[in-house]
Amino acid sequence: MDQLSLMPKEAPLNPISLAYIGGLFDGEGSVAVVRTRYEKGGMQHRLRIQMAMTNPKALEFCTRLFGGRTHSRESLQENHSPYFTWQLDGSKAGHFLKAIRPFLLVKDCEADLGLQFLDQYPRPGIGRTYATTRREAVGERIKK
Numbered sequence: 198m199d200q201l202s203l204m205p206k207e208a209p210l211n212p213i214s215l216a217y218i219g220g221l222f223d224g225e226g227s228v229a230v231v232r233t234r235y236e237k238g239g240m241q242h243r244l245r246i247q248m249a250m251t252n253p254k255a256l257e258f259c260t261r262l263f264g265g266r267t268h269s270r271e272s273l274q275e276n277h278s279p280y281f282t283w284q285l286d287g288s289k290a291g292h293f294l295k296a297i298r299p300f301l302l303v304k305d306c307e308a309d310l311g312l313q314f315l316d317q318y319p320r321p322g323i324g325r326t327y328a329t330t331r332r333e334a335v336g337e338r339i340k341k
Contacts, residue, residue, distance in 0.1 A: 210262060215297055215300055218255075218259060218262070218297055221248060221259075222248060223301055223302055225250055227247050227307075228244070228294070228307040229244075230244060231286070243286050243287050244290045244311050246311070247282055248282065260283060263292065264285065266283070267281055267282065288315065291315040
């Protein structure tokens, strides 16, 4: 029986675990904004974090601590091993980034941008129209 199976279903968030996961994320993780278009029109943007590895144990540990989903994937390269990915979207991704942010050395700027994206997202007290206007203003600045 391995150490992971002995852990409680929801392991506590302690600095050692967070530092370990932060190091993994620095080397194997990514931060992205995923865009979904709807058939009836409209579009949704959401924050996504992802890590990929050939051994699923560390990703299962992340799932126990933060939730999300783990998938197995076949490599497109013949000489590469199958691999596993772990993903978190939306506010769960933000919670993850806030928790590991003090331990990031490489992906610190990406984490900060992801958290800034969530700050611009509509939420109670800041309506969808206001948030959309802010995103459109950023889009206009990008076009210039």
